[in-house]
Amino acid sequence: MSNSRVNVRWVAEQAGVSPATVSRVSRGSAQVSPELRERVMRVIEEHGYRPNHFGRALAEKRHGSLGLVFPGLSGPYFSELIQGFESEALETGDQVLLLSSHYRSDTDAKVLDLAGRVDGMAIHAGTVSEAMIERVSQTIRVVVMAHKAGPAHASVSTDSGTVGTLTRHLLVEHGYRRLAFVGTPEGSPDVTARWEAFLAAHAETGARPPAGPTLVGLAQADGAIAAQKLLDSEEEPPDAVVCANDETALGLILGALGRGMRVPEDIAVTGFDDMPMAALVQPGLTTVRQPVRELATVTARLLHAPLTQRDGDTLLTTDVVLRGSCGCPDRPSGETGRDATAGGDS
Amino acid sequence: MSNSRVNVRWVAEQAGVSPATVSRVSRGSAQVSPELRERVMRVIEEHGYRPNHFGRALAEKRHGSLGLVFPGLSGPYFSELIQGFESEALETGDQVLLLSSHYRSDTDAKVLDLAGRVDGMAIHAGTVSEAMIERVSQTIRVVVMAHKAGPAHASVSTDSGTVGTLTRHLLVEHGYRRLAFVGTPEGSPDVTARWEAFLAAHAETGARPPAGPTLVGLAQADGAIAAQKLLDSEEEPPDAVVCANDETALGLILGALGRGMRVPEDIAVTGFDDMPMAALVQPGLTTVRQPVRELATVTARLLHAPLTQRDGDTLLTTDVVLRGSCGCPDRPSGETGRDATAGGDS
C-alpha cells in the first residue's frame, strides 16, 4: 500500500486546515484562497501525498477503470486491439484491467470479479456466454467487440461481408475454381461471418464451395499447418485460398514458397486485416482492410461516455485491398518488385 | 457501480443477522452455525450479493491486483508475456492492470497512478526510468523484466550470452565472414545485451564485425524493411544475418525468398525467441530459445509472494536451436523437407 501515514487528515493537520480543504486543493474541485492553497500544496509536495484510490473511489462511487475481456489469442490483431483500447482509455484517465479467458472453465467467475472493479467492460466476441453478458450488463455498461450483438446490447463490429466481395473477385475476375477457406468458425463469431460470406459468394456465382473450412487457429503457425493439410495431401490442392486473417495467410504463403510453389501462379492466397506485413511480403498480400485500432478506440469511447450512443451495433467499414497474391498486378515495394501476372490460371 | 442496494447491512437485515455474520459467511473467515449460514447464503444467492471491492480493499489494505508495464510493442513476444503474466496472476486471484508506455511523455504520471492501485508492479525493461523504478519501489514491490537490474532491485531476465554462442557457430562452424545484426540496441536493454554478445563473439574469434547494427524495430515488418536495407543496397550483402528476434528474422527470410534468394545458400538467417513459427518455416529457423512464458510467470510469482525471494536477478537459461536457416541440416517437417547443405558457402 501507499504511504500509510500520509492521508488527508494528516496533511490537513500539518497545513493547519480541515481535511475538506485538502481534498478541494488536491483535486481542484472548488475555490480555495491562495494562502491556504499554497500552504496545502507545500505539504502535499513535500511529503508526496497522493489520495488513496479506495477512499476516493468509495466516496465517488466510481472506479476510474475499464475492463477488457478477450479470448487470449496471440498475434498482431490482439496486440493492436489491446493497445488501441489502452491508449484511448489512458486518454480519459482510465486504467485498463485485462482478462484473457483463455478458454478456461472459470471465466464466468473472473468476469463477475472484474465487473466489480470497473466502470465498463469491453467483451470480445467468443469469450463470454450471452447469459453472462446479459447479467453483467445490468450492473455496468458493456460493449461487445467484433460481433454484432443483439439490439439489446451495444456492440462494435467490422463488416465481414467484404469477404464475399473478395471471394467473388477470385471466382469471377480470376476464374479460380477450387477455393479453400482457412479458419475455424466455431467459437469465433467473426470467423463465422467470414466463412458465411465466403459461402454466399459461391452460391451467388454458382460456384461449388469446398466441403468445409480447413480447421486451424488464427496464428501464423496455423497457416503453416494449413499448408501441410492442403498441399501435402493426396487430393488435388486448391488453386486459391481465402484465409480468415493475414497471419494464417502469411504462414500459408511461407509454407507454399518453402515447398517450391509460386504465389499466385501455383496458388493464390488472401487474408483479412491488412496488417503492416501484408504490404511488405512479395508478392503483396491481397486482403480485406479492417480498422482494428478504430474498433478498439470506438469501443473505449463508447464505454467512457455512455451518453453519446445507446445500444445497437456500430458497424465499421472494411475494404478489399488487391495486391499480387491473388493474381492481380502487384505494385512493387522497392526496386526488386516482380511482375505479377494478372488473371487466373484456370 | 454494482447493485447499490445490496450491501452487507442490507443482506444482514434480510437474513435477520448482523453484518459481521454476513461478512464471515461471504468469505468463510470464521465458524458460523449451519442455520445462520444457510439463511445468509440464501439471501446472498437470491439477490446476487457480491462484496464491494472498495470496501473490502479499504478494510484489508490490499488491492488484489498486479500491474504490468511494457513498452507497447506488438507481436508474439509481448502477447506471450502478457498472457503468461495474466494467467499466473489469475491463478492466485489477482487482477491485472495494464499500462503500455508507448513512448509517451506522461508515462511517469501514469506509472504513479498505477502504483496506487496495485500491490505489485512488473516493469519491462526499457519503459520506465531508473529514478521512477526507485521511487515506486519504496511503496510497492517491483520486479523488472528482461533486464538484469541493479542488485537493489528484483529482476527476472534471460541469458543473452547465448547469442555469442550462436554467433561463434556462424563464424567458426559455417565460416561466414560478413555478418549483419538486425535490431536497435538503444532503448532496449535486452537487444543491447544481444548486440554486445554478437560483438564479443567477433572479438573472441578475431572476426571483423559490421560497422553497426541494422537499425529497425522488432516487428515482422521491420524484418522486411531490413531486407530492403541489406539486400537492395549497392554494397555487398551479408552472408549471414543475426536478428534480434524471430519476428524480424522471419520478415527477413520472407524478403529474401521474395527476391529469389535462397536461404541459407545465399544468405543465412538466425533469430531469437524460438516462437512456434520458427519450427514451421522452411527452412527451419535457427534461433535461441527463450522461455518467455516462464519469464512472465516467474515475475508474477515473485510479485505475489514477496517472501520467497529477495532482491537480485533471476536468470533464466536460453539454448541455441540449430535448424536449416543457418546452414545446418534441417529436419524436414512433413514429407517435403528440403535437404539443407551443412557448412557455409564462404
Place this chain on the structure above:
DNA sequence: TTGTACGCGTTATCAA
C-alpha cells in the same frame, strides 16, 4: 457462536 462499534481514506453536504 454472535453482535456492536470502530477504522479504513476520501468526498459530499450543509452550516457557518
Place this chain on the structure above:
DNA sequence: TTGATAACGCGTACAA
C-alpha cells in the same frame, strides 16, 4: 471561502 459531519461498504477487534 472554510470547517464539521455524515456517508461510502467492508473487515475485525472486542464484548457478550
